[in-house]
Amino acid sequence: MHTSCIIKHFENYSPLTERDRTLLASLEKSPRAYARNSVLWEQGEPSRHFYTVSKGWAYTYRNMHDGTRQVLDIYVPGDIVGLREFAFSHRITGLALLSDAELCAFPKTRLTDVFSQSLLLCNIFFMIAARDQAILLERLVNLGRRSAREKVAHFLVEIAERLKKTDVDTSGNLRLPLPQVLLADALGLSVVHINRTLKELKNDNLLLPTNGGVELLNIKALEEVAGFDPGYLEENIDDMLDHAREAQLRIDAAFTNADDNSEE
Amino acid sequence: MHTSCIIKHFENYSPLTERDRTLLASLEKSPRAYARNSVLWEQGEPSRHFYTVSKGWAYTYRNMHDGTRQVLDIYVPGDIVGLREFAFSHRITGLALLSDAELCAFPKTRLTDVFSQSLLLCNIFFMIAARDQAILLERLVNLGRRSAREKVAHFLVEIAERLKKTDVDTSGNLRLPLPQVLLADALGLSVVHINRTLKELKNDNLLLPTNGGVELLNIKALEEVAGFDPGYLEENIDDMLDHAREAQLRIDAAFTNADDNSEE
DNA sequence: CGCCGCGTTGAAGAAAATCAAAGCACGTGG
DNA sequence: CCACGTGCTTTGATTTTCTTCAACGCGGCG
Structure with a gap:
């Protein structure tokens, strides 16, 4: 299949039946x-x-x-x-x-x-919703209490981090298709200011603004700049899912028993 | 009970069994x-x-x-x-x-x-999670693209709006127990600036800073200032819940049938 | 009384916005 | 192949918004 x-x-969350x-x-x-x-x-x-x-x-x-x-x-x-x-x-x-x-x-x-x-899928969907909230939360912190430089670094690093969990190879330089207007509108800054901030980060060899995007040159160092703590992207859910799987088994068993009985 | x-x-979402x-x-x-x-x-x-x-x-x-x-x-x-x-x-x-x-x-x-x-409760929990996200989202817009004056007005009005859905009487003046440090830390501003902004809004007779809180004098006018659009607090979910209730009935029926059969 | 938490005020400085004008890459059509 | 337009980026000068610093006020409470 x-x-x-x-x-x-x-x-990523759990093996599936x-x-x-x-x-x-x-x-x-x-x-x-x-x-x-x-x-x-x-x-x-x-x-x-x-x-x-x-x-x-x-x-x-x-x-x-x-x-x-x-x-x-x-x-x-x-x-x-x-x-x-x-x-x-x-x-x-x-x-x-x-x-x-x-x-x-x-x-x-x-x-x-x-x-x-499927109770398991139901739980995973709920976890995804929770994760989405955690991401919004972190973006909120970003907008509320960080400087432009930190904002840009944090935003870029978060996306790089999220890409790691998909099929993308993040070992080399990573090009993100994010034009500067988008960064501005995402971070609540003006395009002009985004531009200057990118120039600064470029001078520090952390990234390279390309046409219509940004190439990350040194993710580790960017995380440093951002004060990035990946905790909010690292779910830890095995207990919860074990519980869900057990409950699912109980449900299935109840159904099967009922069916078995009815077929006797 | x-x-x-x-x-x-x-x-608020649905009648419950x-x-x-x-x-x-x-x-x-x-x-x-x-x-x-x-x-x-x-x-x-x-x-x-x-x-x-x-x-x-x-x-x-x-x-x-x-x-x-x-x-x-x-x-x-x-x-x-x-x-x-x-x-x-x-x-x-x-x-x-x-x-x-x-x-x-x-x-x-x-x-x-x-x-x-309960499939119905499951759906309602999911809706609450969705609503929580919508609130975070609106807060994000608030922090990203509004002036201090708008931020304060929007934040206060949102909370007033949310209180309306509980038992609280919002017809008269409404006192919110929000000290100025909290407003500052919620809106990503300094306490000093919050203070000045509140003074401004007080001069316009929109609210009254009391000790350790804020009293809203004119919610309508505050909504005006904030450009408040309550859409993100007004769930519309009847279709979804009808669907969930029907699914629940089907499940119950399946169980009951199975049980009935097994008891024959 | 004297302390503490919270609110208020003024002055100075920093961060970011705005305004205005070019520059540069890329595609399109002559 | 070059001229031209368009979308995105870059830069400088100026202005606004908000922060920081520092001090003071003021009500409550042991």
Whole structure:
């Protein structure tokens, strides 16, 4: 069976049964290609689907009344987009692409089906939601209490760290397709200031601004600059998942017993 | 049956069956009182429990290496604290109290049990997690792209809005127990600047800084100042919950059928 | 009384925004 | 192959916003 991107992502958390894998794969059935800079939706539109990212980079944003915007989150392959709109009938942020990309849509109600069929997947989804929150939290700390230099370093390092968990090779230099406007809008700074900050970091041989992106030259040193503590990306969940698997077994057993009895 | 705080909170989302109510009530069994300024935990400590807030105000924070801190979230009665640590073995933020308060601890694994026993509650928990994310998101926008004046107004108005959904009467003036240091650390500003901004808003008759708190005089006008759009607090979830209830019925039916058959 | 936590005020300085103008890479069409 | 436009980046000069430092006020409480 083809190991889809989302399955790989989930198997970071826990080994899956064949049933779980099939169930998950059903969320990544009809990948569709989109071009760089496509806008998949704008804030305010009805939100009936989640998306899984199988190729490329995306970001969510919020347009402000005064014409500025705030970029809220970056998505790389394996990520799930739109989970936070589970409770909302309309998009609370827009979604656009940083590169050519491939995404799969699936209806929100599908998620409830998955919950009802696999307690383990249900728990993993909850963990992903928790992790998403941890990332937002860290971004909040970043915006609230760090200097421009630290902000930039931290933001870049976090993304590099997240890429490590996917298929990407981060041993050499790592090129991130993040234009300077995006950094500005993500970090709440002006483009001009981002530019100057990048120049500074470039002079220190930490990175290299390329056209339409940034190349990281020394991730270790950048982590130093950022005061980066990867704790918020390192889930530790074995206890929880053991518990979930046991509960799943009990459920299955209950069903099987009932069935067995009924077939006697 | 005594209607606990968390049940009231959940019934904002959906009517509950008696079974669901019992299940939920089990999460609010042993309320314990804590004094103002108590620290319930520090970042880095092991995290084995969630807490439900039944009385009083709490907040999470992160201490920075340079001695500053970032306040991340405010909790009022009915809220659940620690959901975002579902995926983490250790606390990623500290928790402290703004007022005398009453909270109930329950082990994280208890949540998985609830998931396994009620699909509806599972969905509602997921919605609460989504809503928590939406709140963090809005706070991010606040820190990234708004002036000090807007930040303060938006922060205060959001909390007022959230209080409306609990038992609190927000028709008259509303006193929030938020000292100026807390506002500063929540909004990424200095205490001095918070002070000046509050003075400004006071001159405009929008609020009144009292000792250790802020009294809101004109919420409508404050919303104006903040450019407040309550969309991110207004879940619309009936479709989703209908779907969950139907799925729950199917599961129950399957069990009952199996049982019936086995008893024939 | 005297101390402590919190709020208030003024003056000076730093960080980042804004304004305005070029520069540079890349693709497109003549 | 070159001219041209467009999107992104770069730079300098100026202004704004917010911070820092330092001091003082003020109510509560042992």
